[in-house]
Amino acid sequence: MKVAIGSDHGGYELKGEIIELLKEMGIEYKDVGCECSDSVDYPDYGLPVAEMVANREVDRGILICGTGIGMSIAANKVKGVRCALVHDLFTAKVTREHNDTNVLAMGARVIGPGLATEIARTWLGTEFQGGRHARRIEKIAEYEGNK
Secondary structure (H helix, E strand, O other): OEEEEEEOHHHHHHHHHHHHHHHHHOOEEEEEEOOOOOOOOOHHHHHHHHHHHHOOOOOEEEEEEOOOHHHHHHHOOOOOOOEEEOOOHHHHHHHHHOOOOOEEEEEOOOOOHHHHHHHHHHHHHOOOOOOHHHHHHHHHHHHHOOO
């Protein structure tokens, strides 16, 4: 698996924690930025990560900003991306099993690094169940013109 990861200034420190998790899990990653805690615009990092996922340059993406909301909105503008804003373990698991999400968004000002790391670990380790859920994902792809 290869993961693209990006953050704005609000998620910069948490991004470092998640990168350490990716290393620990032996997951190849591409850090799209940002590179410091100075104020930046979240679409400048969220859109490139989402595009890398949509273009299949990477398998999944992880985005972090202050609340996760801006990043999730930006990522979901990219055709083929199914980004979920997640702040709990149950949603991390189910959003992969039922929705086949390919981008995870988290809010560094909403959750701490311990929970964020467990959310990312759960999300990365959970597979899509397919079956009746695949039909629903196909309907979204058809709407987007991806079928």
